[in-house]
Amino acid sequence: MTDLSGKTALVTGSVQGIGLAVAKALAGAGARVAVHGLATPEQADAAVAEISEAGAPEARFFDADMRDVTAIERMMADVEAWGGADILVNNAGIQKTASLKELDASTWDAIIGVNLSGVFHTMRLALPKMADRGFGRVINIASVHGLVASVNKAPYVASKFGVVGMSKVAALEFAAEGSKASGGVTVNCIAPGWTETAIIEPQVAARAALFGGDRDKGIADLLKEKQPSQRTSDPSEIGALALWLCAPVAHNVTGVTIPVDGGWTAQ
Incomplete structure (x- = not known):
């Protein structure tokens, strides 16, 4: 079992879905967790409580709009003052499905801002501190759409392809930092x-409408089209993989993108 006692993890977008599942997995291994998201006070308190119950010795909510560089810089400074991010999980993301001819500039800017620029700004601020400590883990939650495309998702696909490419660059730039003993x-x-997350609900609803509102049939139709296993993933499965990537044994696993897609990108 990975022991993250004494480590601090910042997980963006961690009040629900994949981010919350990752935060709980890290908490269960003993990490302190900096919780983040655009949430009401009640939602933030509920997420902090759930992560604390999962095992985090400390959990604290940090609020930053990932489209706002100043807000990101303030959050990262606050996390550094709290102990510093040994682990950074960039999960915050937004999506809107529409064709190129239907999309407008504000939608493009928002999706690129949150999904790509936000990831850049957290990494540029966190990675030098990790290098100083000799240990750091950055896990960027990309998507199959960082590896293959789908129609009606131009800004989302562009942002996720960008995250995959940018992560490879960062991996190379910091590959020699630390040691096997320190974890690298x-x-x-x-x-x-x-x-099974909220971000896919608009697509599920649209597909379910083709079957008289039957959600299960809508999901089955989506899976049949793309995912050969014909099974959805649970967010906790992503959390388990993120936890493994934080383990000392994973010190030489860097610059890779691991699909959890039931064979989608193998086709």
Whole structure:
């Protein structure tokens, strides 16, 4: 079992879905968790409580709009003052499905801002500190859409391809930092396929409408189209993989993107 006692993890977008599952997995291994998200006070308190119950010795909520560089810089400074991010999980993300001819500039800017620029700014601020400590783990939650494309997702696909490429650059730049004994500094991506989260609900609803509102049939139709296993993933499965990537044994796993997609990107 990975022991993260004494480590601090910042997980963006961790009040629900994959981010919350990752935060709970790290908490269960003893990490302190910096919780983040755009949430009401009640939602933030509920997430902090759930992560604390999962085992985090400390959990604290940090609020930052990932489209706002100043807000990100303030959050990262606050996390550094709290102990510093030994582990950074970039999970915050938004999506809107529409064709190129339907999309507008504000939608493009928002998706690129949160999904790509936000990841850049957290990494540029966290990675030098990790290098100083000789240990660091950056795990960027990309998507199968960082490896393959789908129609009606131009800004989302562009942002996730960007995250995958940028992560490879960061992995190379920090590959020699630290040592096997200290754990080194690694940067990797996880690329989920269809996973039971709120971000896919608009697509599920649209597909369910083709079957008289039957959600199960809508999900089955989506899976049949893309995911050969015909099974969705649970967010906890992404959390388990993120936890393994934080283990000392993973010190030489860097610059990779690991799909959790039931064979989608193997086709």
